[in-house]
Amino acid sequence: MIEAAKHKVTVIGSGNWGTTVAKLVAENTRDHPDIFEKDVQMWVYEENVILAKDSPHYDAAVGDAPQKLTSVINTHHENVKYLPKIALPTNVVANPSLVDAVKNSTILIFNLPHEFIGNICKQIKGHILPYARGISCIKGVTVTDDKIELICEFIGEALEIYCGALSGANIANEIANEMWCETTIAYNTPPCDLVNGTARNGAAVEEHRDSRGQVITTQLTPIPKNYPTLDHDEFHKLFNRPYFTVAMVSDVVGVSLGGALKNIVALACGFVEGHGWNMTAKTAVMRRGMLETIQFAREFYPETIQEKTFWEESAGWGDMIVSCTSARNWRYSKMAVERGVSIQEIERTELNGQKLQGISTSREVSSFLRARGVEDKYPLFKLVDGILDQKVNVEDVPKLFRK
Ligand SMILES: NC(=O)c1ccc[n+]([C@@H]2O[C@H](COP(=O)([O-])OP(=O)(O)OC[C@H]3O[C@@H](n4cnc5c(N)ncnc54)[C@H](O)[C@@H]3O)[C@@H](O)[C@H]2O)c1
Numbered sequence: 277m278i279e280a281a282k283h284k285v286t287v288i289g290s291g292n293w294g295t296t297v298a299k300l301v302a303e304n305t306r307d308h309p310d311i312f313e314k315d316v317q318m319w320v321y322e323e324n325v326i327l328a329k330d331s332p333h334y335d336a337a338v339g340d341a342p343q344k345l346t347s348v349i350n351t352h353h354e355n356v357k358y359l360p361k362i363a364l365p366t367n368v369v370a371n372p373s374l375v376d377a378v379k380n381s382t383i384l385i386f387n388l389p390h391e392f393i394g395n396i397c398k399q400i401k402g403h404i405l406p407y408a409r410g411i412s413c414i415k416g417v418t419v420t421d422d423k424i425e426l427i428c429e430f431i432g433e434a435l436e437i438y439c440g441a442l443s444g445a446n447i448a449n450e451i452a453n454e455m456w457c458e459t460t461i462a463y464n465t466p467p468c469d470l471v472n473g474t475a476r477n478g479a480a481v482e483e484h485r486d487s488r489g490q491v492i493t494t495q496l497t498p499i500p501k502n503y504p505t506l507d508h509d510e511f512h513k514l515f516n517r518p519y520f521t522v523a524m525v526s527d528v529v530g531v532s533l534g535g536a537l538k539n540i541v542a543l544a545c546g547f548v549e550g551h552g553w554n555m556t557a558k559t560a561v562m563r564r565g566m567l568e569t570i571q572f573a574r575e576f577y578p579e580t581i582q583e584k585t586f587w588e589e590s591a592g593w594g595d596m597i598v599s600c601t602s603a604r605n606w607r608y609s610k611m612a613v614e615r616g617v618s619i620q621e622i623e624r625t626e627l628n629g630q631k632l633q634g635i636s637t638s639r640e641v642s643s644f645l646r647a648r649g650v651e652d653k654y655p656l657f658k659l660v661d662g663i664l665d666q667k668v669n670v671e672d673v674p675k676l677f678r679k
C-alpha cells in the first residue's frame with residue numbers, strides 16, 4: 277500500500293512580502309496538519325547583515341561582524357532586514373540553497389521582484405517535482421521579443437507545471453502585523469488534479485486553456501493519489517487567515533494585470549503628489565490608469581478578459597487605491613519629485629534592498645506597446661515612461677486630460 281503524503285510548501289523569496297506570506301502560510305500549515313507538512317521552506321537570497329547594538333538580537337560576542345541572513349532568521353525567527361520586528365513562526369525554515377528549498381515540494385509560492393523570475397526558473401528547472409503546483413504572488417509582467425506574458429504563465433511554461441496568481445490590496449507590513457485585509461487568488465485547477473474529471477461541486481471539468489484562450493498543449497503530470505486533492509478549498513486553507521480574507525476566482529488575466537499595471541499608475545500618483553497636487557488630481561490619474569489597464573486587457577487578452585475582476589475584486593480597484601495612496605511605488609516616486617532626484621536614486625539610497633516594481637514594469641510595458649505601434653493609445657503609461665527618462669515634466673500630466 278502507498279503511504280499517504282502531505283503537501284510540502286516552499287516560498288521562493290524572502291523580501292517584505294515574501295517573508296509576510298511565509299509567515300501566514302506557516303501559521304496555516306500548522307493549523308491544517310492533515311493536508312500540509314508543518315515546516316515551510318523559505319528560500320533566501322543570501323546576504324550578510326550586521327545587527328545594530330540596540331537590536332534585541334545583538335550579541336556582544338559577535339559584535340559588528342557580518343552574519344548570514346539565513347542564520348539570523350533561523351536563530352531569532354525574524355527577518356531583520358526585510359521584515360524587522362515581526363516574529364516568524366518557528367516552522368518557517370530559511371534556506372540559502374534554492375535547489376534544496378524546492379526539493380520534494382508540491383506547492384511552490386513564487387514571491388520575489390519580477391525581474392529575477394527568469395533566472396530562478398532556470399535554476400530550479402529539473403529540480404522540482406513534476407507534479408508541483410505554483411502560486412505567483414509577484415506583481416509584474418515579463419516582456420521578451422515583443423511578447424508579453426503573465427508571470428504565472430511564464431512560470432508555468434518554464435517549469436511545465438500549472439501556476440495560479442495571488443494579488444490584492446496588500447501592504448506587507450500591515451498584514452505582517454495582522455491588520456485585516458483581503459486578497460484574490462486566481463487558480464484554475466488542472467482537470468488531471470480532480471477526481472474522475474469531476475470538480476468538487478459535481479460539475480464536469482472542461483479542457484484546460486491558457487490566459488489567451490488557447491488549449492494548453494503541455495502535458496501536466498497529475499498529483500499522485502496519495503496526496504490530498506489540491507483545489508480551491510485547499511488553497512483557501514493555505515492562505516486564508518483571520519486577518520487575511522481570501523477570495524478564490526478563475527480570472528488569472530484580471531488578477532495578474534491588475535497587480536502589474538497599478539504599479540505604473542502608483543508612480544504617476546506619486547509624481548503628481550510630489551509636484552504639490554493633491555487627492556483630487558490623484559483620483560483623476562487613478563481613473564485614467566484603470567481605463568488604460570482595462571483597455572490593455574481588452575486589446576491583448578480579448579478572448580478571456582473578465583472585466584468584473586477590476587470592479588469586484590481586491591486585485592482590481594482595491595489594489596489601485598491602496599497602491600496610489602500608501603504603498604512604496606507611490607511613496608518613493610513622491611519623494612523623488614520632492615527632492616528633485618531620480619526615482620532610481622531613491623530606490624538605491626532609501627529602500628534598504630527593497631525594489632520598486634513600477635520602474636521595470638513601466639519600461640517593459642512601454643517597450644511592448646512601442647514595438648506594436650500602439651503607445652499613443654496609452655497616454656498615461658507613456659507619460660510615466662517619459663518622466664522616468666526625464667524627457668517629460670510632471671506639469672504635463674493635465675495635458676492628457678484636455679480634449
Ligand atoms: N511588499 C509589499 O507590500 C507587497 C505586497 C504585495 C505584493 N508585492 C509584490 O511581491 C513581490 C516581491 O516583493 P517583496 O516586497 O517581497 O520584495 P522586496 O522589494 O521587499 O525585496 C527584494 C527582494 O529581492 C531579493 N533579491 C535581491 N537581488 C536578488 C537576485 N539577484 N535574485 C533573487 N532575489 C534577489 C532580496 O533578497 C529581497 O528578498 C513583488 O512583485 C511585489 O510587487 C509586494
Ligand SMILES: O=P(O)(O)OC[C@H](O)CO
Nearest residue numbers: 444445446599603604605
Ligand atoms: O509597496 P508597493 O508599491 O510595492 O505595493 C505593495 C502592494 O502591491 C500593494 O497592494
